Amino acid sequence: MSLAGRALNAVERIGNRLPDPVFLFLWLIAGLIALSLVGAGLGWSAVNPVTGDRLVAQSLLSSEDLERLIIGMPRTLADFPPLAIVVTIIYGASVAERTGLFTTAIRGALLNAPKALLTPIVVIVGMMSHHASDASYVVVIPLAAVMFAAAGRHPLAGLAAGFAAVSGGYAGNLFPGSQDALILGITEPAARLIDPSYSVNIAGNWFFIIGVVLIFTPIVWFITDRVIEPRLGRWTPASGSQAPASDSEKAPLTPEQKKGLAWAGLAILGMIALWTTLTLIPGSPFVDAEAEPGQTFNPLYRSLIAFFAVTFFVAGGAYGAGAGTVKSHRDMVRMMGEGISQLAPYIVLAFFAAHFVAMINWSGLGPILAVNAADALEDIALPAPLLLIVVVLVSCVFDLFIGSASAKWSALAPIVVPMFMLLGISPEMTTAAYRMGDSVTNIATPLMSYFPLILTFAQRWDPRFGLGSLMATMLPYAGAFLAAGLLMVAAWVALDLPLGPGVGVHYEPPPPAVAAQEPISGGVAGPHSPPQPAAAPTMR
Numbered sequence: 001m002s003l004a005g006r007a008l009n010a011v012e013r014i015g016n017r018l019p020d021p022v023f024l025f026l027w028l029i030a031g032l033i034a035l036s037l038v039g040a041g042l043g044w045s046a047v048n049p050v051t052g053d054r055l056v057a058q059s060l061l062s063s064e065d066l067e068r069l070i071i072g073m074p075r076t077l078a079d080f081p082p083l084a085i086v087v088t089i090i091y092g093a094s095v096a097e098r099t100g101l102f103t104t105a106i107r108g109a110l111l112n113a114p115k116a117l118l119t120p121i122v123v124i125v126g127m128m129s130h131h132a133s134d135a136s137y138v139v140v141i142p143l144a145a146v147m148f149a150a151a152g153r154h155p156l157a158g159l160a161a162g163f164a165a166v167s168g169g170y171a172g173n174l175f176p177g178s179q180d181a182l183i184l185g186i187t188e189p190a191a192r193l194i195d196p197s198y199s200v201n202i203a204g205n206w207f208f209i210i211g212v213v214l215i216f217t218p219i220v221w222f223i224t225d226r227v228i229e230p231r232l233g234r235w236t237p238a239s240g241s242q243a244p245a246s247d248s249e250k251a252p253l254t255p256e257q258k259k260g261l262a263w264a265g266l267a268i269l270g271m272i273a274l275w276t277t278l279t280l281i282p283g284s285p286f287v288d289a290e291a292e293p294g295q296t297f298n299p300l301y302r303s304l305i306a307f308f309a310v311t312f313f314v315a316g317g318a319y320g321a322g323a324g325t326v327k328s329h330r331d332m333v334r335m336m337g338e339g340i341s342q343l344a345p346y347i348v349l350a351f352f353a354a355h356f357v358a359m360i361n362w363s364g365l366g367p368i369l370a371v372n373a374a375d376a377l378e379d380i381a382l383p384a385p386l387l388l389i390v391v392v393l394v395s396c397v398f399d400l401f402i403g404s405a406s407a408k409w410s411a412l413a414p415i416v417v418p419m420f421m422l423l424g425i426s427p428e429m430t431t432a433a434y435r436m437g438d439s440v441t442n443i444a445t446p447l448m449s450y451f452p453l454i455l456t457f458a459q460r461w462d463p464r465f466g467l468g469s470l471m472a473t474m475l476p477y478a479g480a481f482l483a484a485g486l487l488m489v490a491a492w493v494a495l496d497l498p499l500g501p502g503v504g505v506h507y508e509p510p511p512p513a514v515a516a517q518e519p520i521s522g523g524v525a526g527p528h529s530p531p532q533p534a535a536a537p538t539m540r
Contacts, residue, residue, distance in 0.1 A: 021407040025352035028411060029359060036060040036363040046371035049422060050195050050509040055364045055371070065362050069355070080354030082185035082406060085202075085305055086346065089178040092312030093131070094339020095332050099320035101264050102132035104257045106139050111252060115151045119161055122147070123220045126165025127172040127213050130179055136166045137450045142457045154235035155461045156473070161224040163443055163454050164477040169220070170405075170439040171432075172212030176202045179405075180209070181305050183431060186409050189357060190417035191427040193367045195509060201301035202308075204428040205435065206500040208492065212436070215488055219480050227476055260323030267318035271311040275303070295502055346406070353410040360414045370418035377423060384425055384505075385490035388433040391416060392489055395437025396482065400445045405438050426507040428499045433489050440481035443474040 039057030047054050058065065068076075077083070096102055106129055113121040122144045129136035141162040148158025170179075181202045188200040253261075279286045279300055286300035313332075320326025360366035377387065398408050412434065420430045442448050451470070458465045491497075496505050 021404050022349055022352055024407070025349070025356050025411070029352070029356050032356065032359055032363065032365065033060045036359075036365060039363070039365055039368070044365075044368055046368040048194060048367060048371065055367050057364050057368060058362065060359055060363050065359075068362060069359070073355075076358045077351050077354050080350055080357070081188055082182045082410075083347070083350045083354070085181040085185040086178060087340065087343065088305055089181055089309045089312070090339045090343055091336050092309035092314075092316070093178060094342075095335045096312040096316030096319070097132060098335040098338060099260075099316045099325045099332075100257070100323060101260070101316050101319040102129070103139050104253065104261060104319070104323070105264075106132065106136075107143060108253050108257075108261060110140075110143050110147050113147060118147060118151055118153070118158075119221045119224050120217050122158060122161050123165040123169070123217045124174075124213065126162050127169045127216070128174055129166060130170065130173055131175075131177040137453065140166050141454060142460075145457065145461060149235065149461075152235075154229050154232045156232055156235075156458055156465065157224055157229040159454070159458055159461070160228050160473050160477070161220055163474065164220050164224075164481075165216075167442040167448065167450065168440060168474075168477050168481050169212060169216045170442060171209060171435040172216055172439075173209045174213060176206050176209070176304060177308060180205060181308075182406055183409055183435060184428070186357075186406065186413050187417055187427045187431045189361075190366075190413035191421060193361060193414060194370065194418040194421050197510065198427065199298065199302075200427060201298060201500075202304045203301040203500045204503045205432050207497070208432045208499045209435075211488065211492070211497075212439075215484055216481065219484055220477065223476050223480060228473060232473075256323045260319035260321075260325070263322035264315040264319035267315040268311060271307070271314060275300075275307055297501060301501055349404065349407060353407065357410060357414055366414040367418055369415055371422060373415075373419045374422035377419070384423070385493045387420065387423065388425065388429065388489050388493055389486050391420075391430060391433040392437035392486055395434045396441045399438050399441045405435075408438065409434060421507045421509075424506050424508075425493075426499070426503065426505060428503045429493065429505045432492070432499060436485040436489055440478055440485050444471065444478035 036057060036059050040059040040062075042057075044057040045054060060066075060069070106125060109125045110122065122140075126136065126140045126144070129140045132139070141159055144162030145155035145159040148161075149155040173179075184200050184202060184204050187204075188198070191198040191200060275286075278284060279297075286297065286303055288296055288299055291298065316335075317326060317332055320331070326332060394412075395408070398412075409431075413431075416434070417427045417430050421427060445451070455465070455467060455470050458470055492499075493505050498504055
C-alpha cells in the first residue's frame, strides 16, 4: 500500500476511535477543572492589557464556582449566544425548507443552467445552498450529476463539482446566514474575555465569504473541466449505471412551483423594502447616530439575524401558499416544530459547549493563556499573515477528526480569539481563518458525516465507484482549496481588506483602564455569585 493510502487509513482509524463531540467536551471540562486546580495552586496570573485588570487563575472547585456551575446551570445554557441565534433563524428556515422553497429554488437554478456555464452555476448554487442546511447535500449534489448527464457530460464530474462547492466551499456564500450567525456567535463571548465591550455581528465575515465564492468558483470550474472529467473519461449510459436518475430529479418545475417561487420572490422584495424603510426613517432603531464613523450601522448589521429569520418565514409561507404545500397556518407552525426537533443533536452539544466556554471564563485560564501566548508570539515577531496561516492549518487538521464546525470553534475560540486580539488581529479575521481551514478538508476525509451519502449517490451512476475512488476524485479540489485558502487569508491581511461592513483585519483596543489594585479572577457572574468589578470580562 502506498504512503498516501497508509496515511488515510491511519486518519480513519484515529477518527473512528474518537468519542462523540459531546464526550469530547466532557473530557475537556474534566481537564479544565484539573488545570484550574494547578493554576490556582501555582498562582498563575496575567494583566489584561485592554482593561488593565489583573487576572488570577481560580479553582473551578471553589465554592463560588461550584455555585455558578450547579445553581446557575440553566442560566449558563440560556446565555450561550449561538444557541439563541440558531434557534431564531431555524424558526424561519424550517418553514422555507419544508414548504419546498429551498429545494425548488435550487432545482430551478440548475435545471435552467446554460450548458456552457453548467459547472460555475453548479458551484455558485452549491455555495448559496448553505442557507438550506442539509438540503444542500441531498439536493444540489445528486441534481448536479443529473444535469451533467443531461448535458452529455460525465455525471460523476457534476457530482464532484457539487460536492466540492457544498462541502469544500463551506466558508463561501453571497449572503450571511445561519452558519455565520452560529460561528460568529461563538466568537463574541471569546472576544469579550479580553474586551468586555466588544460586539460581533452576523455580517462580520460578509465580504470574506463573497471572496471565497469569487476565488473558489474558477478553481472548481478548472479542476472539474480540465482534470476530473478527462480522468473519468467519456460518459455513456452503458458504462455501468443502474439507476441514472429519477423522474423527479429530471422533471421541470410545475406551474404551481413556479407560482410559489414568484410569490416567494415578491415576499423577499417586500422584506428588503421593509428593512430599508426602517433604516431610512428618522430616529431609526437600525442607525446609531452617536457612534464613531464606521460603526453607525452596527444595529442594522445585528438586526440581520431577525431579518433572515423573518424573511425565511415569510418567503417560505408565500411559496407554500402559491405552490399548495401550505394549506393553513397550522402547517407552518408544524414545520417550525419539525425544524426545532431536528436541532436536538445541536442543543445537546450546546449544553456541554456552553459550560466549557463559561468555565474557561470562570477559571480565568482562557485570558491568562491568551495573554501569555500573545507575549511569546510577540517576542518571536511573526508577521500577522503567517500567524493566521497557522490557524488555517490547525483548523484543517482538526477537521479531519471532528466534523462539527461549532464544536471545534467552541473549544478553540476562547484561546485563539483573545490571543490574536492581543496581537492586533480582529476576532472576525481570526474567525475567517478558522472557517477557511474548516472548509477545505471536508471533502477529503471519509469521517465527514455526509461522505457515505455522497458515495451512495456516486454508485447510482457507477456501482464500481468505491471509497478510494471518491477520495481520489476529491483530493485535487482539497489541495487546490488549501493552497488558495492560505494565499487568500495571507493576502487579506497583507492588503488590510475589510471583512464586512465596518469590520477590518486589525483590532485596536480602547484606551486601557487603570489597573485594578487587587487581583481578580476572570469570570462571568452567576445568578448567585457576588458582584464582579465593572471592568471584569463578561459573557452573554
